[in-house]
Amino acid sequence: MSEDKNPANLLNSPTNRRRALMLSAVSASAIVSVRPALAQSAASIVNCxxxxxxxxxxxxxxxxxxxxxxxxxxxxxxxxxxxxxxxxxxxxxxxxxxxxxxxxxxxxxxxxxxxxxxxxxxxxxxxxxxxxx
Known part of the structure; x- marks a missing residue:
């Protein structure tokens, strides 16, 4: 197996590290935006x-x-x-x-x-x- 295809070395490439960081940033923002939406829907039931x-x-x-x-x-x-x-x-x-x-x-x-x-x-x-x- 060459060094490029070894799973342990995947994050050693700058391109792969950028992709991993972008994915984690997108995931974190999705989690942060869902929580207020749930709180807002619970509040809207009380106020409607x-x-x-x-x-x-x-x-x-x-x-x-x-x-x-x-x-x-x-x-x-x-x-x-x-x-x-x-x-x-x-x-x-x-x-x-x-x-x-x-x-x-x-x-x-x-x-x-x-x-x-x-x-x-x-x-x-x-x-x-x-x-x-």
């Missing part, structure tokens, strides 16, 4: 909010299945447009009631939140809660 309902549901009520219904629908709950934080919704998804609501009203609101779709107000917050599980 979900209106129940969003602007598309103004003047409607929410039934026990989480669907928007006319105001006079029996057994439905008023849709006040109240905003709940990501942390409050996360706790409600685990069985707690949303603040200021009865158990049945909270369940209807949680069902509404579960039905959110892309483009609706609060969807991004709810999606980030799902990803953090």
């Amino acid at each position: 909010d979900i209106p129940v309902p969003g602007p598309h549901g103004t003047g409607m009520n929410i039934n026990s299945y989480g669907k928007l219904v006319p105001r006079d629908t029996p057994g439905s709950f008023p849709a006040t447009g109240q905003k709940f934080t990501g942390e409050q919704v996360k706790a409600a998804l685990r069985g707690r009631s949303l603040p200021g609501t009865s158990a049945d009203q909270s369940q209807a609101y949680v069902n509404y939140i579960r039905r959110l779709q892309s483009g609706q107000s609060g969807f991004t917050c709810y999606a980030s809660l799902q990803m953090s599980r």
Whole structure:
């Protein structure tokens, strides 16, 4: 085996040493940039909010299945447009009631939140809660 191809001598070449240093620098910067992103996503879950309902549901009520219904629908709950934080919704998804609501009203609101779709107000917050599980 020649000296050039001997694995022990690979870092003796200036070109190979530069490549190794560049790779280690890139790896280190990738690690440093991922940590703040994870911290930022955890903070965004705490700070985001979900209106129940969003602007598309103004003047409607929410039934026990989480669907928007006319105001006079029996057994439905008023849709006040109240905003709940990501942390409050996360706790409600685990069985707690949303603040200021009865158990049945909270369940209807949680069902509404579960039905959110892309483009609706609060969807991004709810999606980030799902990803953090």
